[in-house]
Each structure stands twice: as structure tokens, then as C-alpha cells.
Amino acid sequence: MTHPALVSPLAIERYRALEPHLIDGIPLADLARAGTVSERTLQRWLGRYRAEGLAGLHRLPRADRGRLHLPEHLVALTRDLAIKRPRPPVAAIHRKVQKLAVAEGCGAPSYSAVARIVKAIPASEIAVASDPAAYRDEHELVHRREAAASNEMWQADHTVLDVLALDDDCTPVRPWLTVVLDDHSRAIPGYFLSLNAPSALNTALALRQAIWRKPNPEWIVSGIPEQLYVDNGSDFISEHIEQACIALKIRLIHSLPGRPRGRGKIERVFRTINDMFLPDLPGHLIAGKPLSAPALSLDELRDRFEAFICDVYHRRPHGGTGEPPITRWQKGGFLPAMPDSLEQLDMLLVHVPKSRKVLRDGIRLMGRRYVEPTLAAFVGEQVEALYDPRDLTEIHVYHEGAFVCRALSPQHAANPSLASIQRERRRVRERDRGAAPETRGDCDGNQENPATEPRSKRGLRLYAADD
Numbered sequence: 001m002t003h004p005a006l007v008s009p010l011a012i013e014r015y016r017a018l019e020p021h022l023i024d025g026i027p028l029a030d031l032a033r034a035g036t037v038s039e040r041t042l043q044r045w046l047g048r049y050r051a052e053g054l055a056g057l058h059r060l061p062r063a064d065r066g067r068l069h070l071p072e073h074l075v076a077l078t079r080d081l082a083i084k085r086p087r088p089p090v091a092a093i094h095r096k097v098q099k100l101a102v103a104e105g106c107g108a109p110s111y112s113a114v115a116r117i118v119k120a121i122p123a124s125e126i127a128v129a130s131d132p133a134a135y136r137d138e139h140e141l142v143h144r145r146e147a148a149a150s151n152e153m154w155q156a157d158h159t160v161l162d163v164l165a166l167d168d169d170c171t172p173v174r175p176w177l178t179v180v181l182d183d184h185s186r187a188i189p190g191y192f193l194s195l196n197a198p199s200a201l202n203t204a205l206a207l208r209q210a211i212w213r214k215p216n217p218e219w220i221v222s223g224i225p226e227q228l229y230v231d232n233g234s235d236f237i238s239e240h241i242e243q244a245c246i247a248l249k250i251r252l253i254h255s256l257p258g259r260p261r262g263r264g265k266i267e268r269v270f271r272t273i274n275d276m277f278l279p280d281l282p283g284h285l286i287a288g289k290p291l292s293a294p295a296l297s298l299d300e301l302r303d304r305f306e307a308f309i310c311d312v313y314h315r316r317p318h319g320g321t322g323e324p325p326i327t328r329w330q331k332g333g334f335l336p337a338m339p340d341s342l343e344q345l346d347m348l349l350v351h352v353p354k355s356r357k358v359l360r361d362g363i364r365l366m367g368r369r370y371v372e373p374t375l376a377a378f379v380g381e382q383v384e385a386l387y388d389p390r391d392l393t394e395i396h397v398y399h400e401g402a403f404v405c406r407a408l409s410p411q412h413a414a415n416p417s418l419a420s421i422q423r424e425r426r427r428v429r430e431r432d433r434g435a436a437p438e439t440r441g442d443c444d445g446n447q448e449n450p451a452t453e454p455r456s457k458r459g460l461r462l463y464a465a466d467d
Contacts, residue, residue: 011057014045021046070109074101075117082118090115147183147227150329151336153253154189154225155181155266156206156236158198162274164283164294165301167195172283172294175301177273178202180210181266182221183229185329186318188269188309189221193302200238201389204349207244211349212342218310221329223336227251240352247348248339265320277308351386351396358383363397363407370395370407378404 017037020026028046032039048056070078074097081093094114101108147153157179164172178192190210192202213222228250230236237254245252278284281304283294296304314326321328339345356363358378362371365385378399385407386396397404 008058010059011054014057015049015054018042018046018049022049070097070101070113070117071104071106074106074109078114078117079121082121090118093118149332150182150184150187150334151223151225153183153227153229154210155183155229156203157231157266157270158202158233158235159270161278162285163278163281163296163301164285164290165195166294166297172290174285175298176202177270177305178206179266179269180206181269182225182325182329183265185221185323185325185331186265186269186321187221187314187325187329189223191305191309193298193305195298198233198235200235200240201350201352203235203241204244208345208349211248211339212345213338216306216310219306219314221314221326223338224248225250227253229253229255231255244349268320272313273308276312277305346388347386347396350388350390352389354385354387355382356385357381363395365395366392368392368409370397370409372397372405372407374405375407 017031017035020031021028021042028039028042031037032042045057050056077100078093078097081088081096082090091111094109094111097114098108158176159179160174160176163174165175167173173195176194176196176198178194178198179188180190181187182189190206190208192206192209194202196202207228211222211224214220228245230252232254235241242252244250281301282292282296283290284292315324317324318328339348354365356365358375358381360379362369362375363383363385364370365387370385375397381399383404384398386398392409394406394408397407
């Protein structure tokens with residue numbers, strides 16, 4: 001039986017013409033004399049109605065419908081031309097096909113015939129041949145990555161914030177934010193703010209905070225995730241991050257280039273930060289221009305951002321899940337998997353390994369010398385030196401996979417960071433090239449010239465081997 005919604009108006013009209021005969025028994029000849037339809041046509045409609053019901057009263061398609069009055073090879077040529085990239089106009093296709101048909105002694109096809117062939121080609125077939133990316137976006141079934149439980153999958157990404165923060169020299173700089181997001185709950189287990197461009201270290205420090213317990217008792221999101229879903233940035237495909245994920249038994253998944261399925265969740269977090277957090281900060285940027293003078297240091301920006309996460313973002317119902325992220329993360333009462341200790345986590349995530357040869361005066365690394373009496377037994381041997389870029393005071397030394405000792409740098413006990421060493425190196429290079437030393441003001445507006453400072457206040461001691 002044909003569904004009423006599928007019955008065409010034409011079938012209804014034909015049924016009404018037959019209705020006096022079907023209901024009251026009026027002969028078809030009388031209906032033909034009183035109307036505009038011939039008796040033979042009414043007989044044909046009646047036979048189809050009795051055989052198929054209302055479906056038989058639909059207009060029958062032409063017997064030659066869909067048939068192309070062209071040789072098969074000309075039809076194939078027309079289709080091949082129509083799916084080329086860039087796609088030629090139908091008029092150009094018609095001229096080529098017509099020229100070939102005349103040369104072969106066939107009848108010249110009309111423009112409308114060629115146009116019908118081109119129009120009949122499915123849009124998906126044209127897209128897959130001429131523009132695979134467009135075909136993928138329009139016709140492929142999308143698989144949305146969706147974690148079924150908390151800590152099943154985390155995402156990580158970077159963005160540069162529309163705000164100016166003050167660096168150590170009180171120079172306004174746009175900071176970079178690295179965020180780790182729990183896919184299921186949309187909670188933020190960790191982040192990292194830096195004035196430097198994204199790097200593997202930034203990602204590792206964000207993961208370190210995300211995995212370990214936080215000092216803030218309100219921020220309970222932690223644990224080792226089962227999967228980490230990231231893009232193909234140089235830091236995410238680094239050997240350092242890959243080795244750390246293997247050691248922590250985290251499955252590292254990279255989105256396909258140009259196909260960031262499921263990445264919209266972390267992009268939404270960045271939009272929320274831009275809309276709800278940044279506008280209240282001094283130094284907020286609109287179209288690249290600050291609305292007010294920047295006044296926050298990086299540490300102050302971190303404090304405010306952490307307060308925003310715990311007090312606003314985690315407690316506000318999320319538009320996608322309908323629940324506050326912190327509430328959704330706690331559901332099920334699960335216990336997150338944790339590393340044995342923070343030191344172990346640091347060794348896996350933060351410390352960078354470098355192969356070095358033990359010299360008679362110790363180990364040279366980053367232009368520094370590290371000494372420990374235990375190293376006397378390994379002079380001339382290749383060892384692995386693991387260092388923390390945030391604190392270059394000591395290194396961990398391993399030989400053939402076995403821990404040897406911790407070696408200290410006796411010349412630098414003030415816990416300098418890798419960033420401070422790099423700044424000092426740039427300053428020395430500028431001095432050696434004869435460039436004018438840069439004059440900067442302190443946070444109170446006083447001018448300083450590093451070239452006029454006493455040498456003892458200029459931070460890093462330099463060695464002949466430091467190149």
C-alpha cells in the first residue's frame with residue numbers, strides 16, 4: 001500500500017475521475033461523454049487502479065527515459081571531461097564531443113544532450129575526482145571522537161593569548177597558553193603559560209601538572225590518561241613526548257593533517273577563555289591593540305588563570321554536556337591512575353636526555369661543568385645526562401641504563417634556567433658583534449644599561465668551551 005504522503009496530486013485527480021464509476025457504478029462511457037478524458041483512457045486508469053491501487057495512477061515514466069542517444073564512448077568522454085580539475089564549462093565539453101562525433105561520422109549531439117549527461121553525474125563523483133578535500137568534507141561520514149569516561153582521552157593544544165604580560169625586563173609580550181583537556185568531562189587537568197613559542201618542554205610541563213595532584217584542593221582533576229589526542233605540531237611529534245607517553249603507557253594519537261576530527265572541543269575552550277577570562281585583564285588586546293596598559297607579570301597571570309579554571313570554568317554548566325566539568329569528571333567514583341612519585345614523573349616528562357662523554361674534569365653540558373667523585377670510575381665513557389631545563393644546577397647521570405649519580409655544577413648554585421642562559425648568550429653575541437647594548441627600564445620606570453653594570457651582576461659566568 002502506498003503511504004498517503006507519497007501519493008501524487010495527479011494520482012488523486014485521476015482517482016476522482018474514476019470515483020463515480022467505482023462508488024455509484026456510472027458507466028465509463030457516460031463519464032467520458034460528460035468529461036474531457038476518453039473512455040479508452042478511463043479504462044486504462046481503471047485497470048491500473050485495480051491492479052496496483054493508487055500507485056497505479058501515478059504518471060508512468062517514459063520507456064526511453066535515461067537513455068542517451070550517443071555512442072557509449074562519447075558518453076564516457078563527456079563524463080571524463082566533466083570531472084576534470086579544473087572543471088571545463090559545458091559549452092567547451094559540447095564542442096569537443098561534437099567535433100569528435102562529426103569526425104567519426106556520427107550525428108552531432110546537441111548542447112542539451114551533453115548538458116543532461118553532465119548534470120546526471122553525481123556531485124560526489126565529481127568531488128572525489130576533482131577535489132578530494134571537498135568530497136571528504138561534504139560526503140564522508142564523520143566519526144566524532146567522544147570519550148565514554150573521564151581520563152579515557154585527553155587533548156592538548158596551544159594558543160597565543162590576546163593579552164599582554166610583562167617579562168622580566170617589564171617588556172609587554174603576548175604569552176602562549178598550552179591546555180590539556182579531558183575529552184569526556186571537558187575539565188582542564190593542566191596548563192602551561194609561557195612567553196616563549198610552543199615547545200616539547202611546554203607540552204611536557206602542561207602534562208606534568210595535569211597528571212600530578214594540585215596544591216589547590218578544589219582542583220582535583222588528575223591521573224594518567226589512557227590516550228592523548230594531539231595534532232601534528234613539531235612539539236607533539238617530538239621523540240621526547242613520544243618516549244614519555246610510552247613510559248607512562250599513554251597511547252599517543254595524532255589527528256590526520258587537515259582533518260582535525262574532534263579538535264573542536266579544545267578550540268571551544270580557547271574561545272571560552274577569550275570571551276570570559278581575557279576581557280577583564282589589563283592589557284587585553286582587541287584587533288591587536290591593548291585596551292589598557294599591561295600590568296600583569298606571568299606569575300600573576302598564572303594565578304588569575306588558575307582561579308578562573310577552578311572558580312568559573314569548572315563550575316559552570318558546559319553547553320555541550322549540560323553539566324559542570326568538575327561534576328562530570330567525578331561521576332562514577334573512579335580512582336585515577338597515578339605515577340609512583342612526582343620525581344618519577346619528572347624523570348619521564350621533564351628531564352631531557354643528552355649523550356655525553358665523561359672528561360677528566362667532569363661532564364660538559366650547556367656550557368657548564370658538572371662534577372661528582374663517582375664519575376672518576378667513568379672517565380672516557382659515554383653516559384646519558386638527564387637535565388631539567390628549568391633548573392640546570394644538577395644533572396642525573398646514567399651509564400648503560402643504570403643510574404650512576406647526581407652531578408652538581410659548582411660554579412652556578414643560583415638555580416639558573418635554560419631560558420636565562422639563552423638570554424645571556426644572546427646578550428654576549430650582540431656585544432661581540434659590536435651592537436649597541438639594549439637599554440630597558442625596570443618595572444618602576446628606571447632606565448638600566450646592562451653594559452654599565454658590574455660584571456658580577458650580569459648573571460652567567462662564561463667558559464672557553466661555551467660556544
